[in-house]
Amino acid sequence: MTAVKKIAVLTSGGDSQGMNAAVRAVVRSGLFHGLEVYGVQRGYQGLLNNDIFPMDLRSVGDIIQRGGTVLQSARCKEFYTAEGQQKGADILRARGIDGLVVIGGDGSYNGANKLSKLGINTMGLPGTIDNDVSFTDYTIGFDTAVSVVVDAVNKLRDTMSSHERSSIVEVMGRHCGDIALHAGLASGAETILVPEVPFDMDEVADRMKANFAHGKRHSIIIVAEGVGKGEDVAKELMERCPTYEPRVTVLGHIQRGGTPTPFDRNLASRLGDFAVRSLIAGETDKGCGIIKGELTLTDIDKVVNTKKDFDMVTYELAQRLSQ
Numbered sequence: 662m663t664a665v666k667k668i669a670v671l672t673s674g675g676d677s678q679g680m681n682a683a684v685r686a687v688v689r690s691g692l693f694h695g696l697e698v699y700g701v702q703r704g705y706q707g708l709l710n711n712d713i714f715p716m717d718l719r720s721v722g723d724i725i726q727r728g729g730t731v732l733q734s735a736r737c738k739e740f741y742t743a744e745g746q747q748k749g750a751d752i753l754r755a756r757g758i759d760g761l762v763v764i765g766g767d768g769s770y771n772g773a774n775k776l777s778k779l780g781i782n783t784m785g786l787p788g789t790i791d792n793d794v795s796f797t798d799y800t801i802g803f804d805t806a807v808s809v810v811v812d813a814v815n816k817l818r819d820t821m822s823s824h825e826r827s828s829i830v831e832v833m834g835r836h837c838g839d840i841a842l843h844a845g846l847a848s849g850a851e852t853i854l855v856p857e858v859p860f861d862m863d864e865v866a867d868r869m870k871a872n873f874a875h876g877k878r879h880s881i882i883i884v885a886e887g888v889g890k891g892e893d894v895a896k897e898l899m900e901r902c903p904t905y906e907p908r909v910t911v912l913g914h915i916q917r918g919g920t921p922t923p924f925d926r927n928l929a930s931r932l933g934d935f936a937v938r939s940l941i942a943g944e945t946d947k948g949c950g951i952i953k954g955e956l957t958l959t960d961i962d963k964v965v966n967t968k969k970d971f972d973m974v975t976y977e978l979a980q981r982l983s984q
């Protein structure tokens with residue numbers, strides 16, 4: 662395998678805080694190692710539109726602290742087709758770009774996998790708030806999203822306690838309850854509902870009643886969106902126990918904004934540099950991750966075809982501590 666000389670970077674799918682820090686790391690590490698580095702605007706859609714431009718040290722200045730992505734992001738239907746993928750590979754080849762770093766979630770990794778089969782060396786960086794990418798303990802943006810939720814729950818507690826109400830907080834996580842779990846543990850939520858763990862609404866209502874009976878003045882119920890709508894949970898609780906007047910807060914895209922935490926910036930910086938060094942070392946079609954503090958490479962096929970284990974030990978701890 663020939664070592665890469667020109668690489669490009671793109672961000673794809675739902676954005677996440679820390680993507681900018683990852684782009685900065687890819688660009689600066691690439692330049693440090695003597696590569697030419699290009700940015701692709703608007704993910705795979707930009708690739709198909711040939712929206713590709715050279716990046717230098719200054720083009721990633723003053724972005725490490727910013728949420729969003731300066732490269733912008735998109736979800737691109739055309740790139741799901743074999744023709745779209747071939748067009749993308751041809752565009753990169755015509756520009757002499759032989760390596761591509763893709764920052765995104767599983768869908769974005771699939772695109773990188775296809776391009777590698779068409780002769781482009783690719784690396785995936787896990788950029789999504791959901792923490793649902795396998796073979797990495799953390800994805801870029803997850804830590805910031807959790808702190809957004811914890812901050813919101815702190816505020817909700819104040820008003821719920823004044824009125825002795827229960828608060829239902831719907832958080833993101835289409836298929837993964839990690840935001841709900843980690844924010845729930847950190848904010849002392851009384852109940853955490855996630856798609857990975859079946860639950861019985863009668864038990865949820867009984868637990869809420871017991872909380873108030875024990876002298877609590879609020880009951881916080883965090884619902885991952887993969888479980889369903891917070892409004893539906895509220896309706897079911899109202900039917901079983903109207904006394905504690907549930908109020909619903911849907912945090913929505915607020916969870917994807919704001920300045921990334923130091924943890925996310927450092928994770929993104931380490932992974933971005935690692936992706937470049939791995940391409941230079943001749944690696945391709947790999948997802949970069951961090952497992953127990955160590956940087957790791959895993960075949961993208963394996964990453965996208967393996968469901969991440971849910972952390973039941975932490976889930977049970979959260980249950981025990983919120984009595």
Ligand code: F6P
Nearest residue numbers: 675766789790791833834835917
């Ligand atoms: O995958 C990340 C995510 O933030 C999910 O948690 C959420 O369901 C989805 O993206 C929202 O997507 P969109 O930005 O397209 O509304």
